[in-house]
Amino acid sequence: MADMELTGAEIVVRCLRDEGIKHVFGYPGGAVLNIYDEIYKQKDFEHILVRHEQAAVHAADAYSRSTGQVGVAIVTSGPGATNAVTGIATAYMDSIPMVVITGQVPTAAIGQDAFQEVDTVGITRPCVKHNFLVKDVKELASTIKKAFYIAATGRPGPVVVDVPKDVTQHKCEYAYPKSVAMRSYNPTSKGHAGQIKKAAQMLLEAKRPMIYTGGGVVLGNAAGQVTELARLLGYPVTNTLMGLGGYPSPDPLFLGMLGMHGTIEANMAMQHCDVLLAVGARFDDRVVGNPKHFAKEAHRIIHIDVDPSSISKRVRVDVPIVGEVTQVLDEIIKHLKSGTEKPDQQALKAWWAQIELWRSQDCLKYDRSAAVIKPQFVVEKLYEVTGGDAYVTSDVGQHQMWAAQYYKFAKPRRWINSGGLGTMGFGLPAAMGVQMAHPGAVVACITGEGSIQMNIQELSTCKENKLPLKIILLNNGYLGMVRQWQEFFYEERYAESYMSSLPDFVKLAEAYGHVGMMIEKPEDVEPALRDAFGKYKDRLVFLNFLTDPRENVFPMIPAGKGLSEMILV
């Protein structure tokens, strides 16, 4: 075997096998026919045929989000690659490790405006961590190895490998490299010892401390460290939208999510703290609002991140620490435990008293006696019925915020959403990826009637693979978040945010071979959910909840305003 030459297509498949890949999401086409022929002949991994390339990439992305492994998608050239771009950009914005293999026209045809030709490397360049065009079969295996290495290390991200059709036919000897050394790419893993010491000292000196963690804690598997550190010091914690599950939400130290739709207590504590520990978070516009307003308060900031370019990008920090969050937090905890110094308990008590005052405003309250179904109520019931232990994917809009606010995530990698790019249509294919990775797990997709229609065709993929997802459609008849902004900022001119003709979602679900339910009254919410997760637990159930069309997401900080300028219920 060792001396046998393999074709490029065989090499692609062997590389995936040798990388330990178990699931690949994709869609065949002309340029990848050779690769698909080899996929047909092997048994090492399962290929999931989607109905649109965007869904393949979202599924691979969510597969990665829920497992920590690198997701893999294969698409063909031209429209296959352009359809994949939204998925790639989604993964890039949220730093998800993924390898996307795209077919390309034969090398001799590149640049000739050939059938199904696009400049994939050019189109994807701004939304990948890196990409490659493989022009020589001898470089195929080493390039795929590099792609996996780059995707998974440092600040993770998607990597595209563009493979021309003739390269999949050419032959060469195959050896999968065991390791990669690149002089141009050596991400920092260990934090600077001096800075770590300074950070530990600064944390101890805090009178009004705050811990703010983001997606980096989830991706870096540092939830355990964050929890240990917060409990060791007794300091309050908030998570970003991407960071939910990084600290157990039901815990009293947890102040909820912060940012545009964050809680009063999280946002006010963020604004008024004197020492802020930021971990794997990037102070983005939806989190701190206007950085000028944020910087007005005199706080000292410690920022731990694996990506140096995330530090001091929007907000100046005092103690930057570049490194892997687990390693840095372990070191900080070691310092704190080895010293005798303790935080100022009196100051901490006063700070917590202030926080409890903010918390007592109960900013997530809503009308529980309404005759119509409140969307928040559905999420709360979903939390109860699933015992808080489901994988929850979401699309983008109001339902996404309600899911984030009311489903109290206790573990990392359970909350799967497109935070950075905000991609409607993400939820359903993401749920497919999660269910493929965790066949026995409970997976729910919280969505809206706008978002679900952006990748509704995947109901067919779910049928083919018998995926027992539960689709929780919070159907308010509007593109709810657009409607909310129009109500608040455009004097209720609801331009194109109402869809007057929606499909009968029950019949639609049935047409695809699934179970459909329509729920119109608050008292029917829980029984319907119990049926979906009980009686129909092995089926995909599409639950169409008709919810209050005028409900808004509160609190809300208008774009460009500061953290203390919230609009409340």
Place this chain on the structure above:
Amino acid sequence: MRHIISLMMENEAGALSRVAGLFSARGYNIESLTVAPTEDATLSRMTIVTRGSDDVIEQITKQLNKLIDIVKVQDLTDGSHIERELMLVKVRASGEIREEMKRMVDIFRGHILDVSDKTYTIELTGPGTKLDAFLAAIDPAAILETVRTGASGIGRGDRIMKI
């Protein structure tokens, strides 16, 4: 403030477009950019002249470092350095200004590379400001064509950029 940034990068297809794409995507400005392979054929050396506040320059160097193909980034403006630019100028050189033009070239230590009855083609190297000064010193109506390379830079003394 004006900064001159030096890069060593893998001599790969598309590496230049990654740098150019980064500048346009993030709204950084490029005053000039020069690139060519080095004595080690696997490496290219690039010099970028840009302008921005300290925060912007910090982000530019960090974002450049993040590009996978880039091996090394150095802001030459951080220390003392030398920068040179080459300019070729075709000027009208007929009649009485022909002598005058020759003198100006000598004063600026340029060379006349090509001569016709009516024109001189002049080569001039130096910092960008010197090239500007030359163009300002001669009669604007005499300038027929100019081409400039943009600055190349290198550290002074023992300051070395190598991998």
